Amino acid sequence: LGAAAIMFLALKVGNLGAMSFGPGYTLVARFDNIGGLKPRAPVKSAGVVVGRVESIGFDDRTFQATVTIRMQAAVKFPRDSSAKILTAGLLGEQYIGLEPGADEKNFAEGDRIKITQSAIVLENLISQFLFSKAAEGSKGEEK
Numbered sequence: 001l002g003a004a005a006i007m008f009l010a011l012k013v014g015n016l017g018a019m020s021f022g023p024g025y026t027l028v029a030r031f032d033n034i035g036g037l038k039p040r041a042p043v044k045s046a047g048v049v050v051g052r053v054e055s056i057g058f059d060d061r062t063f064q065a066t067v068t069i070r071m072q073a074a075v076k077f078p079r080d081s082s083a084k085i086l087t088a089g090l091l092g093e094q095y096i097g098l099e100p101g102a103d104e105k106n107f108a109e110g111d112r113i114k115i116t117q118s119a120i121v122l123e124n125l126i127s128q129f130l131f132s133k134a135a136e137g138s139k140g141e142e143k
Contacts, residue, residue, distance in 0.1 A: 024073045025109040029083045030064040035119030037085055037094045043069050045098040050075040078103035084117035094119060
């Protein structure tokens with residue numbers, strides 16, 4: 001009984017119970033930057049988990065990250081749906097958000113999500129802000 005309780009807690013803490021790579025279908029999406037997205041990250045629509053990131057790779061022809069997603073079998077999305085990498089809160093975990101499209105045909109096994117938006121990397125935003133402030137400061141000195 002004690003071993004079963006420890007196993008249950010280990011699965012909960014490690015989020016291994018959420019690895020539902022069972023029945024369902026896979027989709028592939030390409031992103032220029034995935035930030036800190038990791039395998040097993042949730043795929044959500046309207047705040048509800050509808051799938052999980054199964055694997056992440058690199059396409060050396062397009063120089064993009066290739067993300068394979070396992071969708072729940074009961075959930076169907078139109079083929080013109082879009083995927084974007086989002087962050088839960090300011091510094092929370094990253095996940096994929098799916099926005100449903102309006103196409104009459106739904107994604108099927110192995111289809112590619114063509115409309116994607118990469119992760120917003122906090123470090124890039126900060127550096128852009130600092131560079132723009134530095135540029136403003138140097139313009140002020142020229143006057």
